[in-house]
Amino acid sequence: MHIPKINTPRINSPRLFKFQILILLITITSTSALLAGNSTDGDAQSKAARSKIDNLTLVANGAWKSECGSCHLAFPPGLLPERSWRKMMRGLDKHFGENASVDEKVAREITQFLVANSADLSGNRRSTKILQSIPPDSTPLRITGINYFIRKHDEISASVLKRPKIGSAANCSACHKGAEQGDFSEHNVSIPR
Amino acid sequence: MNSLLLKFIFVATSLVNFIVIDIAVAATDTNPQLLLKSYAAQAKKENPSFKEFAALRGEQFYHAERLHSEGDKVSCMTCHTTNPKNIGKTRAHKEIQPMAISLNSERFSDTEKVEKWFKRNCQDVLERACSAQEKGDFIAYLLSVK
Numbered sequence: 024m025h026i027p028k029i030n031t032p033r034i035n036s037p038r039l040f041k042f043q044i045l046i047l048l049i050t051i052t053s054t055s056a057l058l059a060g061n062s063t064d065g066d067a068q069s070k071a072a073r074s075k076i077d078n079l080t081l082v083a084n085g086a087w088k089s090e091c092g093s094c095h096l097a098f099p100p101g102l103l104p105e106r107s108w109r110k111m112m113r114g115l116d117k118h119f120g121e122n123a124s125v126d127e128k129v130a131r132e133i134t135q136f137l138v139a140n141s142a143d144l145s146g147n148r149r150s151t152k153i154l155q156s157i158p159p160d161s162t163p164l165r166i167t168g169i170n171y172f173i174r175k176h177d178e179i180s181a182s183v184l185k186r187p188k189i190g191s192a193a194n195c196s197a198c199h200k201g202a203e204q205g206d207f208s209e210h211n212v213s214i215p216r
Numbered sequence: 217m218n219s220l221l222l223k224f225i226f227v228a229t230s231l232v233n234f235i236v237i238d239i240a241v242a243a244t245d246t247n248p249q250l251l252l253k254s255y256a257a258q259a260k261k262e263n264p265s266f267k268e269f270a271a272l273r274g275e276q277f278y279h280a281e282r283l284h285s286e287g288d289k290v291s292c293m294t295c296h297t298t299n300p301k302n303i304g305k306t307r308a309h310k311e312i313q314p315m316a317i318s319l320n321s322e323r324f325s326d327t328e329k330v331e332k333w334f335k336r337n338c339q340d341v342l343e344r345a346c347s348a349q350e351k352g353d354f355i356a357y358l359l360s361v362k
Contacts, residue, residue: 095308120286121307122339125332190309197309 079147079205084136086129094123096195098166099205100137101145104154106162108137119165149207167192179214188215244325248317248355251324255355258348266349274357277350282342290341300361316361324355 079099091097100108112134116124125133142150156170163169167176176192183189189197196202201211252269259266278300281291288294296304296315304312314320324330338346346354 093310094306095310119307122336124336190305194309 079145079149079207082136082140084133086125086132087136090125090129090133094121095193096202098195100140101142101147101150101205102153102166103137103142103163103169104157105138105141105143107164108141109134110162111164112137114164183214186215246325246327246330248324248359251327251330252352252355255348255352259352262348269349269352269356271353271356271360274353274355274360277354278357284341285343292337292341294341300358315358317358318362323358 079101082100087100088097103111111118112130115130116122138144142154153169153171156174157163166172172192179192184192195207198212198214199207200213201208256266256269259269278292278296279298281289281293284290295306295312296302300315301319303314306312313322315323317323334346334351338344338350
């Protein structure tokens with residue numbers, strides 16, 4: 024008996040399905056590689072490109088966003104050096120007077136993310152300036168206490184910060200409209216009355 | 217051309233699938249009634265004379281102010297305001313969506329999240345863990361606020 028050769032249907036083919044998965048993985052990995060900006064190839068070039076961008080949150084992490092972001096802005100990792108993030112994550116049970124503890128697995132994931140994109144490693148222009156303004160023997164936890172931050176906000180009086188719509192200097196997004204996207208550009212500032 | 221379009225559709229649908237699955241996993245594994253049941257069972261274990269939860273006790277709990285060992289007057293109201301229907305504010309001045317379940321259906325829909333916040337906030341306000349009865353009364357109160 025002659026069995027006619029049947030072309031496997033395109034959509035249900037397992038091979039195509041694998042291909043689909045492969046494409047998906049490639050898309051994800053290449054996007055994350057792009058976002059992480061870890062290319063060794065043409066590093067100087069990409070560093071130059073990055074230094075022109077103000078955006079500090081080129082990378083994101085779900086646990087970081089949801090855990091850190093439930094009480095305050097999920098501060099971009101590039102705002103503090105690695106040593107600060109490690110110290111911060113070790114003391115979450117007493118986090119600026121509050122219990123912000125997370126379970127061990129989540130803590131590990133967030134620490135890894137913060138460290139990998141910390142000011143020491145982010146290569147961002149702002150991160151570099153932040154690092155330069157921190158004495159090497161200090162490990163700051165409060166972003167608002169960093170010299171670079173103080174210098175940049177010296178024209179903002181304490182009474183402005185106390186306005187109901189602002190509250191404190193830690194409330195970045197009250198004035199920095201792009202803070203959620205890591206944009207702290209001066210052009211995107213609007214101070215609420 | 218046609219196959220390129222197909223590939224694109226496949227990739228797009230896969231991405232959508234991933235996103236949808238992600239969202240589904242992140243949300244709702246419980247609801248206030250289910251939580252009340254499990255807290256009731258716990259409360260009975262903690263205190264054999266426990267009968268049932270009371271919204272009124274939850275209301276008193278919500279409004280009870282105490283002096284924290286660090287000197288501040290604290291209560292649920294510190295962040296969630298005097299009325300659970302209001303938008304609250306964290307100490308870092310970020311908005312908190314209403315606690316009243318009638319206004320915020322996301323409340324008490326994720327066991328892990330519920331336990332995480334009871335753990336943190338009971339410690340921050342009461343400087344101890346909350347009992348199952350306190351948790352149940354609190355939920356009963358937030359269910360009763362219309």
